[in-house]
Amino acid sequence: MLDNETKRRIDTARDILVGKVPDPKSQVEQITIALIYKFMDDMDAEAEELGGKRKFFSGEFAVFSWKKLLSPSLGGHEVLNLYAEAIDKMNVNENIPQLFRDIFKNAYLPYRDPETLKSFLKIIDDFNYDHSEKLGDAFEYLLSVLGSQGDAGQFRTPRNIIDLMVYLVDPK
Numbered sequence: 001m002l003d004n005e006t007k008r009r010i011d012t013a014r015d016i017l018v019g020k021v022p023d024p025k026s027q028v029e030q031i032t033i034a035l036i037y038k039f040m041d042d043m044d045a046e047a048e049e050l051g052g053k054r055k056f057f058s059g060e061f062a063v064f065s066w067k068k069l070l071s072p073s074l075g076g077h078e079v080l081n082l083y084a085e086a087i088d089k090m091n092v093n094e095n096i097p098q099l100f101r102d103i104f105k106n107a108y109l110p111y112r113d114p115e116t117l118k119s120f121l122k123i124i125d126d127f128n129y130d131h132s133e134k135l136g137d138a139f140e141y142l143l144s145v146l147g148s149q150g151d152a153g154q155f156r157t158p159r160n161i162i163d164l165m166v167y168l169v170d171p172k
Contacts, residue, residue, distance in 0.1 A: 002134075002137045002138060002140075002141045006127070006134075006137075006138060006141075007141055009123055009126055009127060010031065010138060010141060010142055012123050013031050013034075013120060013123045013124060014027055014031065014142075016116060016119050016120045016123065017030055017031070017116075017120065019116075020110070020111035020113060020116050021110055021111060026110060028142055028143065029107070030109075030110070030120075031124075031142055032103065032139060032142070033087055033103065033104065033107050034120065034121065034124040035124065035127060035135060035138055035139070036100055036103060036104075036135070037066065037086070037087070037090070037124075038066055038124050038125065038127055038129075039127075039129050039135050040056040040057070040096060040100065041056070041057060041065055041066035041067070042066075042128060042129045043055070043056065043129075044056050044057050044058075044065070055095050056093070056095055056096050058095060059095070061086075061089075061090075061093050061095065063082075064082065064085070064086035064089075064090075066125070068082070069082055069083060069086070069121065070121060070122075070125060075114075076114025076115060076117075076118055077114050079114060079117060079118060079121070080109070080112065080113075080114045080117050083109060083117060083121070084108070084109040087104060087107040087108065087109060088107065088108060090104035090107070091104040091105040091107070
């Protein structure tokens with residue numbers, strides 16, 4: 001279950017987008033894209049800390065790393081252009097799982113206000129993931145807050161149920 005601080009962050013991210021992205025489903029999409037983007041960069045950072053290498057933001061995609069995106073040396077329009085280009089190109093990044101590439105497939109930035117984007121990314125930057133389950137919890141909360149969880153037919157299967165099913169099926 002999600003802690004209150006994370007719920008507050010999601011609510012704040014929604015509040016930032018309301019004036020620029022009025023459609024609730026588009027808000028869900030924008031927040032989801034940003035959370036996954038940050039999640040991938042957090043996983044890269046963790047790999048580096050453990051002595052490994054970046055996987056998601058490497059090669060030609062290294063320029064799109066979260067750290068570079070939030071660099072204080074970039075102006076508002078530079079951040080806006082870099083983020084818009086990143087979410088546009090992420091679907092062809094062969095280093096990320098197909099599920100994430102599919103999410104980014106038709107992704108775009110529906111507004112061009114650098115101050116809104118900077119405020120939004122600052123809130124997303126406060127999210128930290130030590131397990132992918134937290135990303136799912138955040139998405140589930142976001143859907144439930146917008147009242148679209150049941151309407152969209154989106155219900156996450158808890159990790160312990162998934163693990164049991166994998167154990168019982170024993171796929172080879």
